[in-house]
Amino acid sequence: MQRATVYNMPLAQTVAKDWAFASLPRKMTGVLFYWWQPDPTFLKLGGKRLLYPSLQDRQAFMNGDYREAATGVFIDKYTSFDLIELAPDVEELVKAFVIDFKVVNDLMLAQIDSQLSAKEVACRWLLANPKPWKKWVPDVTKCFSRFGLHNLHTQQFVNSRGKLTNLTCNPCPSGTFSSPLRDDKGLTYVCKPCAPASAQAEAASLECEPCPRGEFQEFSGAAFCQRCPRGTYQDVNGQRSCLACPTGTTTLGLASMSVIECVCVAGTIEEDGKCRLCSLGMFCPKGSTVALLLNHSSGIEDELPYLRPGFTSSPSSPLKIYKCPQEFCPGGMPGNCSGDRVGLTCGGCAVGTYPSAVGSCSTC
Numbered sequence: 001m002q003r004a005t006v007y008n009m010p011l012a013q014t015v016a017k018d019w020a021f022a023s024l025p026r027k028m029t030g031v032l033f034y035w036w037q038p039d040p041t042f043l044k045l046g047g048k049r050l051l052y053p054s055l056q057d058r059q060a061f062m063n064g065d066y067r068e069a070a071t072g073v074f075i076d077k078y079t080s081f082d083l084i085e086l087a088p089d090v091e092e093l094v095k096a097f098v099i100d101f102k103v104v105n106d107l108m109l110a111q112i113d114s115q116l117s118a119k120e121v122a123c124r125w126l127l128a129n130p131k132p133w134k135k136w137v138p139d140v141t142k143c144f145s146r147f148g149l150h151n152l153h154t155q156q157f158v159n160s161r162g163k164l165t166n167l168t169c170n171p172c173p174s175g176t177f178s179s180p181l182r183d184d185k186g187l188t189y190v191c192k193p194c195a196p197a198s199a200q201a202e203a204a205s206l207e208c209e210p211c212p213r214g215e216f217q218e219f220s221g222a223a224f225c226q227r228c229p230r231g232t233y234q235d236v237n238g239q240r241s242c243l244a245c246p247t248g249t250t251t252l253g254l255a256s257m258s259v260i261e262c263v264c265v266a267g268t269i270e271e272d273g274k275c276r277l278c279s280l281g282m283f284c285p286k287g288s289t290v291a292l293l294l295n296h297s298s299g300i301e302d303e304l305p306y307l308r309p310g311f312t313s314s315p316s317s318p319l320k321i322y323k324c325p326q327e328f329c330p331g332g333m334p335g336n337c338s339g340d341r342v343g344l345t346c347g348g349c350a351v352g353t354y355p356s357a358v359g360s361c362s363t364c
Helices: 004-005 018-028 058-062 088-096 101-114 117-128 132-136 290-294
Strands: 146-151 167-171 176-183 186-194 249-251 261-262 268-271 274-277 310-315 317-323 354-357 360-363
Touching: 088 354, 117 132, 146 176, 261 268, 268 290, 290 317, 317 360
Parallel strands: none
Antiparallel strands: 146 167, 176 186, 249 261, 268 274, 310 317, 354 360
């Protein structure tokens, strides 16, 4: 109303009560209406935009002076912020997409006249006008981070563009990583195999991970590192092989990460840091130590060293083995005798007792 007064415009203002207002400009002449573009509703009217002498002065508007043109309002639609990661080709297409507003209006008019679907009208225009839209189509060999050049014919990843035929971009598979390549056509990416001593289980990766301690990888292009086998260890990250345990030692399992995990092989026992052969009358599984022998308990005889029945030794000299009657010497830990028997070979009874039965002592 302020503009109508200032510019001497014969104007009556009205508001329709429902959606029927869209039909009013078609029924009347000399009508001003508020709408947006692109939209086919009033396209056939050939309406013209009403322009005022100058664009909006923000300070004037704040002071209540609305004689100038208001700033245009854009109705935008936003999608995924990481579209470049999820669908780089789509993002490139959207960036390159530029179409003249008149073309858009012509397409909408064609749809109204033909009563065809929007897709059919657009398809006809694309077939008839290849020159504009060919600039929109992304270069199929312009790969992005996490992708690499792929030959559709051979189904193999390649390291250069060379001839552009049959090339496209695919996510880098496991065992590889995406690496930038700049050539005469610009920047693209290729999938390179992981180097030995590293691996990558995930697809579309930017780098390979060095093998952790206890693992190794001797080949390139691996998805996983291998665990160090028994008898070896690796105490450093990113290695192509494992280190052998010292002679006479092995490991209890796979993927050992330190030399301290190397233990004496079966048939030997560790004493003062050295592996010694087990004497007759001893059972020494892998990993046996004098400390374990002195703390042996029944129920886990397959895992711990022990004295066999009929043999004994003293806790002070556990590896000095003596043979004795089995009924006196049940085996197990050094110094273990049946009943109340005592002595190096369990041959006597304690003070105040006497041998009353085979393998036992009675109180005097």
